[in-house]
Amino acid sequence: MSAMVYLSEGPGLIMLAAALFCIVAGTGIAVHRSAKKQLFGEILLPCSMIALSILFLFITFDFPSEEAGPSAVPRLWIFWLCFLSGAIIWQTLKRKDTEVKKSGRLGFLLFVTLILVAYYFAMQIIGYFLSSFIFLVLLMHVLSYKRKLVIITVASGWIGFSYLVFYKLLYIQLPLGYFEYYF
Amino acid sequence: MELFDSVMMGFATIAGWKPILIIFVGVVVGILAGAMPGLSPSTAVALLVPFSYTMEPALALILLTSIYIASNYGGSITAVLINTPGTPSAAVTALDGYPLTQQGHAGKGLGVALIASTIGGAIGVLILILFAVPLAKLALKFSPADYFALALFGLATVASMGRGNVLKALVAILFGLLIKTIGIDPISGVSRFTFGNDMLYDGFTLIPALIGLFAVSVVFVRVEGWTGIGRTLDKIDNKLPTFNEFLKIKMTILKSSVIGTIIGIFPGAGATIAAFISYDVSKRSSSEPEMFGKGSLEGVAAAEGANSSSVGGALVPLLALGIPGSATDAVLLGAFMLHDLVPGPLLFRDHPDIVYGIFAALIVANLVILLVGLYGNKLFIKVVSVPESLLYPMILAIAMIGSFAVNGSMFDVAACIGFGVVGWLFKRYGYPVAPVVLGIVLGDMVEENFRRAVIMDGYGAFFRDKLSMVVLTLAFLSFIYPLVKQWREKRRLKAEK
Numbered sequence: 001m002s003a004m005v006y007l008s009e010g011p012g013l014i015m016l017a018a019a020l021f022c023i024v025a026g027t028g029i030a031v032h033r034s035a036k037k038q039l040f041g042e043i044l045l046p047c048s049m050i051a052l053s054i055l056f057l058f059i060t061f062d063f064p065s066e067e068a069g070p071s072a073v074p075r076l077w078i079f080w081l082c083f084l085s086g087a088i089i090w091q092t093l094k095r096k097d098t099e100v101k102k103s104g105r106l107g108f109l110l111f112v113t114l115i116l117v118a119y120y121f122a123m124q125i126i127g128y129f130l131s132s133f134i135f136l137v138l139l140m141h142v143l144s145y146k147r148k149l150v151i152i153t154v155a156s157g158w159i160g161f162s163y164l165v166f167y168k169l170l171y172i173q174l175p176l177g178y179f180e181y182y183f
Numbered sequence: 184m185e186l187f188d189s190v191m192m193g194f195a196t197i198a199g200w201k202p203i204l205i206i207f208v209g210v211v212v213g214i215l216a217g218a219m220p221g222l223s224p225s226t227a228v229a230l231l232v233p234f235s236y237t238m239e240p241a242l243a244l245i246l247l248t249s250i251y252i253a254s255n256y257g258g259s260i261t262a263v264l265i266n267t268p269g270t271p272s273a274a275v276t277a278l279d280g281y282p283l284t285q286q287g288h289a290g291k292g293l294g295v296a297l298i299a300s301t302i303g304g305a306i307g308v309l310i311l312i313l314f315a316v317p318l319a320k321l322a323l324k325f326s327p328a329d330y331f332a333l334a335l336f337g338l339a340t341v342a343s344m345g346r347g348n349v350l351k352a353l354v355a356i357l358f359g360l361l362i363k364t365i366g367i368d369p370i371s372g373v374s375r376f377t378f379g380n381d382m383l384y385d386g387f388t389l390i391p392a393l394i395g396l397f398a399v400s401v402v403f404v405r406v407e408g409w410t411g412i413g414r415t416l417d418k419i420d421n422k423l424p425t426f427n428e429f430l431k432i433k434m435t436i437l438k439s440s441v442i443g444t445i446i447g448i449f450p451g452a453g454a455t456i457a458a459f460i461s462y463d464v465s466k467r468s469s470s471e472p473e474m475f476g477k478g479s480l481e482g483v484a485a486a487e488g489a490n491s492s493s494v495g496g497a498l499v500p501l502l503a504l505g506i507p508g509s510a511t512d513a514v515l516l517g518a519f520m521l522h523d524l525v526p527g528p529l530l531f532r533d534h535p536d537i538v539y540g541i542f543a544a545l546i547v548a549n550l551v552i553l554l555v556g557l558y559g560n561k562l563f564i565k566v567v568s569v570p571e572s573l574l575y576p577m578i579l580a581i582a583m584i585g586s587f588a589v590n591g592s593m594f595d596v597a598a599c600i601g602f603g604v605v606g607w608l609f610k611r612y613g614y615p616v617a618p619v620v621l622g623i624v625l626g627d628m629v630e631e632n633f634r635r636a637v638i639m640d641g642y643g644a645f646f647r648d649k650l651s652m653v654v655l656t657l658a659f660l661s662f663i664y665p666l667v668k669q670w671r672e673k674r675r676l677k678a679e680k
Contacts, residue, residue, distance in 0.1 A: 045612050049354060056361065056376060063373055068637035070368040070375055073630040074361065081357040088350050104407035112406045113604070116579060120596055128584075136576050143409070143572035154573055162584055172588050 008062035016058055020051040042092045046085035053078040053085070115139055127177035129159050190312060193539025196241055197547060205242055206544055209249025210551040214559070216250065217257020218269045219585065224254035225511040232518050240522035241537045245544040247518050251511050252494045252548050255454060256300040256556065259487055260563050263292040265578055267398035267585075271389055272454035272490035274620050275462050277397055279475065279482030286478050289564045294423035295483045297556035299436045303488035304549040306440035307447065307495020312542050315503045325449065328644040331632035332654035333449065334625050337456045339463075339661035349665050351614045359622020360629070362387060369631050370638075382594040387602075391586035391595040392623055395602025396609075396616045398582050402575045403607035423560075424480060432484045435465050443489030447496020453509045454490040454497075455624045459617075461489030463661070476615075495545070502526050502538060 006012040028044050031037065057078045060071035115138060122131035136155035145151060166172045176182075197203065209231075216227030228247050235243035258270030263280030276296060283292035325333075338356060365376045366386030377383040439461035446457035465485035466475045475482045500506040505527035507513040519526050524534060531538055586599035606616045636644040645651050 042612055059376055068634040070371050070373040074364045077357050077361045084350055084354050105409055109407045139576035145572035173591055
């Protein structure tokens with residue numbers, strides 16, 4: 001029991017998370033090198049669910065133990081999540097038709113996601129208005145829209161709309177970054 | 184006869200250009216606020232409370248209730264057109280509304296949403312007028328075990344969302360339920376799964392999660408399949424559904440309106456649960472259940488009829504007993520008090536003009552919604568006629584500001600992006616995302632009532648209470664039925680081979 005409590009917080013929890021990550025990654029590599037390579041994602045997703053459940057389960061050992069206490073319901077969900085994820089893995093491995101939907105442009109998707117993440121950080125540094133303008137112009141360009149005047153008009157229109165409606169009318173304190181002084 | 188006189192008195196209260204203008208303004212503001220992700224009905228009502236302070240009490244409350252009922256319809260516009268539910272309950276509308284838009288039938292999707300909302304809203308108000316007091320008293324007799332059973336019945340709706348793989352739908356809902364346990368435990372106050380991050384003390388906010396799972400994930404899916412050409416959706420028509428199509432869904436609208444009103448009466452249940460349960464019931468009783476999730480008009484009608492009628496239901500405990508059943512009702516309660524009015528039985532006796540004025544205003548507001556919707560839909564449809572290369576960046580920008588606007592927190596924006604990735608992964612591997620939302624919505628209700636019932640009466644509480652026994656049995660059958668159906672289907676296919 002003390003080992004479980006150790007793994008439920010602090011360095012023990014970090015070790016547990018690292019170990020679970022390694023197991024999931026190892027499973028991923030093993031599947032990728034096996035004959036069931038095409039089921040990589042289908043197996044890895046429920047595996048990640050099980051890993052997440054185990055991590056959460058260990059954290060519950062740190063909660064006060066009492067009847068119908070704070071750990072009761074999370075453990076119930078964790079049990080069923082593990083059980084059903086396991087059933088999905090079993091079902092996937094047993095499946096005879098191994099035809100899986102082809103991957104699309106994952107590199108392009110990653111690039112767009114990175115632009116979105118950069119926008120998130122830029123909002124806090126250069127403020128919502130400037131970062132949104134750059135984000136919209138850049139993403140429309142990346143998605144190969146050609147008419148520059150339309151791009152500039154749409155991006156400017158959105159900035160104007162969000163300034164008037166969200167900032168002025170609804171008093172939502174949008175992040176202003178370094179430009180806070182000017183507003 | 185007394186009731187009839189009271190209703191007439193209500194209509195007398197709203198007779199004149201001023202109340203009608205206020206209803207019109209309330210409906211327009213409500214539709215716009217509902218359509219804007221991040222602005223919930225409660226936020227829209229709260230924002231207008233200060234403006235109503237100097238108005239006469241009856242007019243102020245007419246304005247606020249008009250916003251309330253219209254914002255529930257407004258949420259369906261962006262749900263149908265760009266798969267971005269403006270309100271949590273509109274997530275259910277998006278399940279069939281967005282596929283309709285993808286097939287070029289945005290007009291039909293919006294038209295059915297409009298008609299179902301209007302009829303649902305009117306039925307909700309009618310039930311409110313007729314049964315406000317006795318229904319509110321009945322709802323108050325429900326024990327935690329009954330509420331737990333009701334919530335579990337709500338969860339059971341998930342089993343029918345699996346589209347051939349019930350296990351994946353169940354995993355999705357369990358994921359949502361587990362996510363909902365993050366934060367401060369509602370009963371003992373213990374911090375759970377927060378990893379020391381104080382932003383997680385209140386758990387994940389629903390709206391950013393919703394926007395991420397529904398809107399951001401769709402953009403990711405489209406970007407993954409990007410061909411390099413920013414095409415426009417082909418042949419978007421703004422044609423309303425035909426009269427025959429309406430006749431086909433009339434029973435669905437009626438059924439969902441009654442379900443929505445009844446569920447709306449239970450404090451804490453709300454429009455989202457009403458929409459999910461109504462959707463499930465309609466799918467099970469439909470002659471074309473296979474069309475649900477693929478652009479079924481019945482699906483849109485079931486969701487919208489229920490969420491709009493739940494407004495009337497939610498006003499029952501508020502007006503009759505002074506108990507707010509939802510966040511918007513809590514804001515309305517504050518507005519009542521601001522004008523020195525105390526909702527409850529005495530309000531009916533001392534201020535029947537105000538109470539029945541609100542009822543009459545809600546009926547008129549439904550007609551105004553119909554009018555604004557009929558003319559506005561043509562304008563709204565133009566949104567999806569823009570090229571995808573312009574539309575998707577705009578959806579992401581709306582998603583970001585919508586997530587931020589809820590709490591003014593950048594953490595919510597990050598959560599929205601995170602849920603977008605989760606939604607994309609789920610969609611990629613055939614897991615439905617709606618059950619995750621259902622899990623997040625119902626998580627607290629299930630847990631709190633389960634634990635309260637056990638603490639008060641032990642584990643036997645659920646079996647001693649007759650009502651909870653009946654509802655639990657129904658929930659169990661709802662879970663089992665799709666599994667048995669799937670198993671039978673597999674056996675039949677095997678035998679055919």
